[in-house]
Amino acid sequence: MKRVLDQIIIISVLSLIILSGCSDNSSSDVKLAFLYSSKVTDRFNKESNFFKHAAEKMGATVYVEEADNNEVLQYKKALALIDKDIDVLVLIAVNKNTAAAIVRAAKDNN
Helix, strand or coil, X not given: CHHHHHHHHHHHHHHHHHHHCXXXXXXXXXXXXXXXXXXXXXXXXXXXXXXXXXXXXCCCEEEEEECCCCHHHHHHHHHHHHHCCCXXXXXXXXXXHHHHHHHHHHHHHC
Protein backbone atom coordinates (compact mmCIF):
# COMPACT_ATOMS: atom_id res chain seq x y z
CA MET A 1 0.00 0.00 0.00
CA LYS A 2 2.79 2.44 0.89
CA ARG A 3 4.49 1.79 -2.45
CA VAL A 4 1.28 2.64 -4.30
CA LEU A 5 0.85 5.83 -2.25
CA ASP A 6 4.45 6.82 -2.96
CA GLN A 7 3.89 6.28 -6.68
CA ILE A 8 0.72 8.37 -6.61
CA ILE A 9 2.53 11.21 -4.86
CA ILE A 10 5.43 11.10 -7.35
CA ILE A 11 3.07 11.05 -10.34
CA SER A 12 1.05 13.95 -8.90
CA VAL A 13 4.12 16.08 -8.28
CA LEU A 14 5.58 15.30 -11.71
CA SER A 15 2.28 16.11 -13.41
CA LEU A 16 2.01 19.42 -11.61
CA ILE A 17 5.54 20.42 -12.52
CA ILE A 18 5.09 19.39 -16.14
CA LEU A 19 1.79 21.24 -16.43
CA SER A 20 3.21 24.32 -14.76
CA GLY A 21 5.79 24.44 -17.55
CA CYS A 22 2.96 25.29 -19.94
CA SER A 23 2.51 28.68 -18.30
CA ASP A 24 3.67 31.86 -20.03
CA ASN A 25 5.19 33.09 -16.77
CA SER A 26 8.44 31.10 -16.71
CA SER A 27 9.67 32.80 -13.55
CA SER A 28 6.90 31.37 -11.39
CA ASP A 29 7.85 28.67 -8.92
CA VAL A 30 5.60 25.73 -8.15
CA LYS A 31 4.56 25.87 -4.50
CA LEU A 32 3.34 22.73 -2.78
CA ALA A 33 2.13 22.24 0.78
CA PHE A 34 1.77 19.08 2.84
CA LEU A 35 -0.47 19.65 5.86
CA TYR A 36 -1.05 16.65 8.08
CA SER A 37 -2.93 16.05 11.27
CA SER A 38 -0.28 14.96 13.78
CA LYS A 39 3.38 14.05 14.22
CA VAL A 40 2.28 11.14 16.41
CA THR A 41 1.67 8.96 13.35
CA ASP A 42 5.06 7.88 12.06
CA ARG A 43 3.63 7.24 8.60
CA PHE A 44 2.74 10.92 8.09
CA ASN A 45 6.24 12.00 9.11
CA LYS A 46 7.80 9.63 6.58
CA GLU A 47 5.38 10.57 3.81
CA SER A 48 5.84 14.31 4.33
CA ASN A 49 9.63 13.95 4.28
CA PHE A 50 9.47 11.82 1.13
CA PHE A 51 7.09 14.29 -0.51
CA LYS A 52 9.28 17.27 0.36
CA HIS A 53 12.49 15.62 -0.81
CA ALA A 54 11.01 14.39 -4.11
CA ALA A 55 9.32 17.69 -4.94
CA GLU A 56 12.36 19.82 -4.07
CA LYS A 57 14.53 17.64 -6.31
CA MET A 58 12.18 18.64 -9.13
CA GLY A 59 12.47 22.33 -8.31
CA ALA A 60 9.30 22.93 -6.32
CA THR A 61 9.03 24.99 -3.15
CA VAL A 62 7.54 22.80 -0.43
CA TYR A 63 5.93 23.75 2.87
CA VAL A 64 5.31 21.01 5.43
CA GLU A 65 3.09 21.67 8.44
CA GLU A 66 1.39 19.55 11.09
CA ALA A 67 -1.55 20.41 13.31
CA ASP A 68 -0.93 18.55 16.56
CA ASN A 69 -4.31 16.85 16.03
CA ASN A 70 -6.05 20.20 16.58
CA GLU A 71 -8.71 21.07 14.03
CA VAL A 72 -8.61 24.82 14.71
CA LEU A 73 -4.83 24.88 14.37
CA GLN A 74 -5.01 22.89 11.14
CA TYR A 75 -7.56 25.29 9.68
CA LYS A 76 -5.41 28.30 10.62
CA LYS A 77 -2.30 26.70 9.13
CA ALA A 78 -4.21 25.87 5.95
CA LEU A 79 -5.31 29.50 5.60
CA ALA A 80 -1.72 30.65 6.12
CA LEU A 81 -0.52 28.26 3.41
CA ILE A 82 -3.28 29.40 1.05
CA ASP A 83 -2.17 33.00 1.68
CA LYS A 84 1.29 31.97 0.46
CA ASP A 85 -0.36 31.36 -2.91
CA ILE A 86 0.40 27.64 -3.02
CA ASP A 87 -0.46 25.66 -6.15
CA VAL A 88 -1.30 22.38 -4.42
CA LEU A 89 -2.30 21.47 -0.87
CA VAL A 90 -1.91 17.84 0.17
CA LEU A 91 -4.14 17.48 3.20
CA ILE A 92 -4.41 14.75 5.80
CA ALA A 93 -7.25 16.24 7.77
CA VAL A 94 -7.91 16.03 11.49
CA ASN A 95 -11.55 15.32 10.63
CA LYS A 96 -13.98 15.59 7.71
CA ASN A 97 -15.47 18.90 8.86
CA THR A 98 -12.05 20.54 8.96
CA ALA A 99 -11.27 19.11 5.54
CA ALA A 100 -14.50 20.56 4.14
CA ALA A 101 -13.79 23.99 5.61
CA ILE A 102 -10.25 23.98 4.20
CA VAL A 103 -11.48 22.96 0.74
CA ARG A 104 -14.08 25.76 0.80
CA ALA A 105 -11.43 28.29 1.83
CA ALA A 106 -9.11 27.15 -0.94
CA LYS A 107 -11.87 27.33 -3.54
CA ASP A 108 -12.87 30.80 -2.37
CA ASN A 109 -9.26 31.92 -2.76
CA ASN A 110 -9.13 30.84 -6.41
